[in-house]
Amino acid sequence: MIEIKENIFWVGIKDWEIKTFHGEELSTHRGSTYNSYLIKDEKNVLVDTVWTPFKEEYVARLDAEFGLDNIDAVVVNHSESDHSGSLTHLMSQIPDADIYCTKNGHDMIYRHHHMDWKFNEVKTGDTLKTGKYELVFVEAPMLHWPDSMFTYVKGADLLLSNDAFGQHYATSAMYDDEVDQCELFQEAIKYYANILTPFSSLVKKKIEEFKAMNVPVDMIAPSHGVIWRKDALDIVGKYYEWADAYQEDFVVIAYDTMWNGTKSMAEAIASGLKESRVPYKLFNIAKSDMNDIITQIFRSKGVIVGSPTINRRVLSAVSALIETMKGLRFKNKAGAAFGGYGWSGESVSVIEDGLKSAGIEVAVPGIKFRYNPTSDELEECKQFGKQFAKNLKK
CATH class of the missing domain: 3.40.50.360 (Flavodoxin domain)
Incomplete structure (x- = not known):
């Protein structure tokens, strides 16, 4: 457990060995990470899990370092297996925990896991008070699946953005300002080009919608790669640029x-x-x-x-x-x-x-x-x- 904000922890997995993603479709020369986040508060909330092959290691570590019985709720920003793959193993041990997801997420989680858990469907603007913090949910359909959403942690100025702003990039460091900037942006633009390009018009609209919410953001924590903390909104500006028929002179x-x-x-x-x-x-x-x-x-x-x-x-x-x-x-x-x-x-x-x-x-x-x-x-x-x-x- 690595604390990234007061009582908010990274509890993910670093996968140094993976060289292809989405089956054999996408190359990941520098590995990847599966970022999961734990909010310790009056209500303890886990945001996203990790890919299925790591489920036992992940759940055992959560139990050893925090205690599974202390988890009150799980937020599933996106149902794809690299984010929700450990859910069945986790929920088998905390079956009474609430799950928060979009309406599409409810359907897609069921189609992946075939289990009826305590689902709570949320839409943009819905909130979950944890105590000191409040989670604000922002639907982001087709960025890059119909169920995708962001979770904004009010009081921590933290955006848990799931796939958006991510990179397939395993590193010993945790933050953007601690790594080679050339490597980081190579992986960030590769991620955008190969995954998000078809949804560029939606990317622009979602960025404009989120900016209109006028909430402070000083850290963006995606589900893959490093966390953006140095001028965190710079990567949002890059996405807006990349979404606008981007081109360089060659x-x-x-x-x-x-x-x-x-x-x-x-x-x-x-x-x-x-x-x-x-x-x-x-x-x-x-x-x-x-x-x-x-x-x-x-x-x-x-x-x-x-x-x-x-x-x-x-x-x-x-x-x-x-x-x-x-x-x-x-x-x-x-x-x-x-x-x-x-x-x-x-x-x-x-x-x-x-x-x-x-x-x-x-x-x-x-x-x-x-x-x-x-x-x-x-x-x-x-x-x-x-x-x-x-x-x-x-």
């Missing part, structure tokens, strides 16, 4: 290749961007981490995707990238397609269709060549890069 070139023909095209296109003074980042999709590429696309002004044609389609790594971009629905980004082929040559049109479906505007018509491109064809690729740069600047 282009991503992402490709896969079979016999290096498409690779040579990618490098020639890159030389055209460079001569046009447009910074770029070059990725072989099959040899790079998908979520890291997605993070860079989120940050970029545009993305140029390449693949050879195989079975009238694209290589599987390229297909996976396109499908991921479709789900994330990036805003205000330019795109283009290129590729090699042997006889049919459908890859460029497949990529262009995918970019359009992902909400990315095709800035220049795609380019393709058979087998290994000649020096003249590589020069055309360079000019293709220059034309993309020209259109991007417009």
Whole structure:
């Protein structure tokens, strides 16, 4: 138990070993944490639990350090298994404790655990007096599940934000001002780009709604990663910026290749961007981490995707990238397609269709060549890069 505010404690788990999240969908190079918080007051309240594999360690430690019988209520800000996975094991030992959650949370907790506990459904503005403190509940649907909510601790100026403002980041430190800032913001923007991008319009509205509540916040404690205490609202400003069709001044070139023909095209296109003074980042999709590429696309002004044609389609790594971009629905980004082929040559049109479906505007018509491109064809690729740069600047 680590005290983060007077009589408010972090009681979570640090998972240094985890390297993928949401099954195998999301890479977590720096591990993660499952942050749970305990409010000791006249009424003792536990806010969120931890992922299922840690349930026995978590509950045993709570019992040893605090005593399970002393827990009066559990707030479930979000029912996903990394937050509520220990709930069945915990509630088997404190079955009379109240559970506070949203209406959607009630349904989703039941669908996860199939138990009828003492549920109390709450909505924005509802409160729970613990004694010195008062909990104020703020619904945050689709940030990032329908049941999501925040819990604001009135009297402590503390926002328990669940997934919002989190990072998959295991560290010996507890707070943002104690860690490497480059690592911290790499993980924070990666988290936003890969999880919250589709809900950006809702992020902006929720931030505006919360600001309108005009409550003081000097600490934000998410459910993953470190706690924000140094200028805590700076990360809220970052989220507002990231939610507003965010972009930085560079282009991503992402490709896969079979016999290096498409690779040579990618490098020639890159030389055209460079001569046009447009910074770029070059990725072989099959040899790079998908979520890291997605993070860079989120940050970029545009993305140029390449693949050879195989079975009238694209290589599987390229297909996976396109499908991921479709789900994330990036805003205000330019795109283009290129590729090699042997006889049919459908890859460029497949990529262009995918970019359009992902909400990315095709800035220049795609380019393709058979087998290994000649020096003249590589020069055309360079000019293709220059034309993309020209259109991007417009």
